[in-house]
Amino acid sequence: MTMQAPERILVVRLGSLGDLIHALPAVASLRAAWPTAEIDWVVEQAHAELLTLVPDLTRVIVLGRRTAGGWWSTIRELRTRRYDIAIDLQGLVKSAALARGSGAGRVVGFDRAGLREPVARLFYSESVVVGEGRHVIEKNLALVRALTPGSQDPKTPTTTLHFPLAEAASPALDALRTQGVGDFAVINPGAAWPNKRWPPQLFGEVSRVIRSTYGWTPVVLWGPGEQAIAQAVVDGSVGAAVCAPATTLADLVAIARAAKLFVSGDTGPLHIAGATATPIVALFGPTTPARNGPWDDRDVSISRYDSCDCHYKRQCHRQPTWCLGEVTVEEVTQAIARRMGGA
Secondary structure, three states: OOOOOOOEEEEEOOOOHHHHHHHHHHHHHHHHHOOOOEEEEEEOHHHHHHHOOOOOOOEEEEOOOOOHHHHHHHHHHHHHOOOOEEEEOOOOHHHHHHHHHOOOOEEEEEOHHHOOOHHHHHHOOEEEOOOOOOOHHHHHHHHHHOOOOOOOOOOOOHHHOOOOOOOOOOHHHHHHHHOOOOOEEEEEOOOOOHHHOOOHHHHHHHHHHHHHHHOOEEEEOOOOOOHHHHHHHHHHOOOOOEEOOOOOHHHHHHHHHHOOEEEEEOOHHHHHHHHOOOOEEEEEOOOOHHHHOOOOOOOEEEEOHHHOOOOOOOOOOOOOOOOHHHOOHHHHHHHHHHHOOOO
């Protein structure tokens, strides 16, 4: 399925942060195929800041308030753009409805097997078979390649994936430098789901090993409501780690890009680190790294997915034998040594 060069393209991917990152190579592929096209992206307010760092986009359209009036306001704005094609990279009824509501001449999404909500297929004029068991990045690229002239869909070498994220000023990174932090590793203990959070005390012990082995300062990230978790990591490190300042999404990109190493559970900042090619050690419990983990073959994922009984559940239902709780400090530090090549 190919098409004539469109003048205006709409990408629909409302959230979450990690999934926005996973969609960036697809946008880069669109830009490479159609250099003169206008490419817009509609997104929820919480993540709009990240997209301002994407130079391949013409404009970022923020979804209105979660009311009927807010949605209609957004749809009216989309319709003024007169899109040739709308591409739904989310696969939900709400995202498919926005793509259809945009008035685009063609509305394209995943086939039923690739959708999170199969009813979304009813809103598309065309669907693309993307295959099952693939990483989200590869699914997104497969959809776009089906539309762009002369494209094929081989597995993309992980080191050639392009994530168009511009560099931006970072007051948080500047503050770390002012505090005397030179080379550093990032420890990211938080996650929206409690089931994805490795114990802060264990992150603290890993921080001590990083400091003593590599000489790097462990910098502990935190988001809204997570400052106590970050402080618990610092306390558990017995002086090895420091808390990061409050961060914006632009700060997260800059800090990840400057880090020597990024240690984290399955959460948005982890995927930002992947987009900046920072070495990663990732901890996975109820979610699978095969679908949405680090994509660089050099990164190391410690996974308990195969033994987890709470797949894609916010809370563990198997306490006290919680799958992530079985991951040891030694296992993580050995993974760090593998990723860093024994440095």
